[in-house]
Structures are given as C-alpha cells and as structure tokens.
Amino acid sequence: MHIRRLSLVEGAREATGTAVIIDVFRAFTTAAFCVAAGARDVVLLADHEQALAMKAADPTLFLTGEIGGKPILGFDLGNSPSKIDGLRLDGRRVVQRTSSGTQGVVAAAGATEIVLGSLVIAAATGRYLRGRNEVSLVAMGTRDGDDHGEDEICAAYLEQLLLDAAPPQPGISLAPAEQWPDWFPRRDAELALEVDRFDFALPVVREDGLLIARPVFA
Numbered sequence: 005m006h007i008r009r010l011s012l013v014e015g016a017r018e019a020t021g022t023a024v025i026i027d028v029f030r031a032f033t034t035a036a037f038c039v040a041a042g043a044r045d046v047v048l049l050a051d052h053e054q055a056l057a058m059k060a061a062d063p064t065l066f067l068t069g070e071i072g073g074k075p076i077l078g079f080d081l082g083n084s085p086s087k088i089d090g091l092r093l094d095g096r097r098v099v100q101r102t103s104s105g106t107q108g109v110v111a112a113a114g115a116t117e118i119v120l121g122s123l124v125i126a127a128a129t130g131r132y133l134r135g136r137n138e139v140s141l142v143a144m145g146t147r148d149g150d151d152h153g154e155d156e157i158c159a160a161y162l163e164q165l166l167l168d169a170a171p172p173q174p175g176i177s178l179a180p181a182e183q184w185p186d187w188f189p190r191r192d193a194e195l196a197l198e199v200d201r202f203d204f205a206l207p208v209v210r211e212d213g214l215l216i217a218r219p220v221f222a
Contacts, residue, residue, distance in 0.1 A: 132222040
C-alpha cells in the first residue's frame with residue numbers, strides 16, 4: 005500500500021487513490037456522532053446557502069455546521085459533538101457544512117474514493133481501508149496557523165494501522181474549560197479524543213450530484 009500524507013484544502017486537491025479527509029476538531033467527529041444517534045447518512049456541502057435551500061425544500065433534514073467555528077443561522081445545531089450526544093436522529097438525513105472538513109471532501113475531486121476520518125472511528129476506518137493500493141491521508145485545518153495538530157495525530161495513527169504497526173496513543177493536552185468559547189466547549193474536544201469510540205467507517209458516495217457519507221461497519 006502506498007500512503008501519502010497531505011494537509012489542508014490544497015492537500016485534498018492533490019489527493020489520489022482513496023482520500024481520507026481528516027477533521028478531528030470537529031467536523032467528522034460530529035458526523036460520526038450524528039450516525040451514532042441514528043442518522044441514515046450525512047450530506048457534505050461546501051456552501052451553507054445550499055444547505056438552507058435543501059432544508060426549505062425538505063424540513064425533515066437536520067442541518068449542522070459552522071462558519072468560522074460558530075453556528076450558522078438557520079441550522080439546527082453548530083458543529084458540536086457534545087450537542088449531538090444524546091439526541092435521537094433516527095432515520096434522518098443530516099446535511100453538514102464546515103469551514104474545513106467538508107471543504108476538503110468537496111475539493112478531493114481527483115480521488116477515486118473518499119472516506120471521512122476522525123479519531124472516534126479510526127480503527128474501523130483502518131479496517132475499511134484494507135486492500136487499497138493507494139491512500140492519501142489529508143489532515144485538514146485552517147491556513148491561518150498551525151492549528152491542525154490533532155488531524156496530523158489522527159493521520160499518523162491511521163498510517164500505523166495501515167502499516168500493521170502499533171499506533172501511538174494520541175496525546176493532546178486541553179486547556180481548562182473556562183478558556184474554551186461557548187461555540188467550542190471543551191467537552192467537544194474531549195469527545196473528539198475518544199479513540200475508536202465507534203465501530204463504523206464513513207465512506208462517501210456520489211448520488212444525485214451530492215456527496216453522501218454512510219456508515220459501513222468494519
């Protein structure tokens with residue numbers, strides 16, 4: 005297996021083979037929690053206006069996401085796994101727009117396959133990727149600074165799993181709760197760092213012009 009390590013939206017554009025778009029804080033942790041809450045799938049968009057238009061046409065949709073980290077007016081929730089935890093989304097379709105993760109999914113047009121990546125589904129994702137010839141691990145984040153370390157840690161974890169090596173235990177120190185903004189509570193980060201909490205991978209398919217993630221138990 006040939007493994008490439010890439011980063012940011014530019015890396016997503018360069019991704020070939022199976023692209024694993026990694027966003028630990030918080031997009032694809034949130035997506036995993038939505039599926040664990042019963043959602044049937046997650047539609048991944050770059051444009052929040054498209055999400056709102058879809059909601060207007062189908063009020064049963066559940067919109068989650070952020071712009072600049074903050075919740076979007078008209079969305080059901082922000083990009084927060086702690087707010088999803090405990091909800092019931094049985095059978096509902098989730099539509100997600102984020103500033104990093106979903107942008108990477110949309111940008112990965114050169115990949116033959118796209119898979120969502122986060123620590124909470126890391127081992128299942130590694131099992132799902134078995135047998136692939138080429139994997140591009142793309143650590144997302146923002147280009148405004150080196151603030152995607154958690155995604156690089158997840159990429160390293162996945163790489164070791166794919167190489168049949170003992171993966172390092174991810175270790176990230178978190179600031180005290182009072183130092184976190186209300187739109188990104190510390191609990192979100194704590195949940196995002198629960199390695200292998202869920203036993204499904206989230207591969208993405210194209211249907212009717214949409215990019216849709218559905219769980220595959222692996």
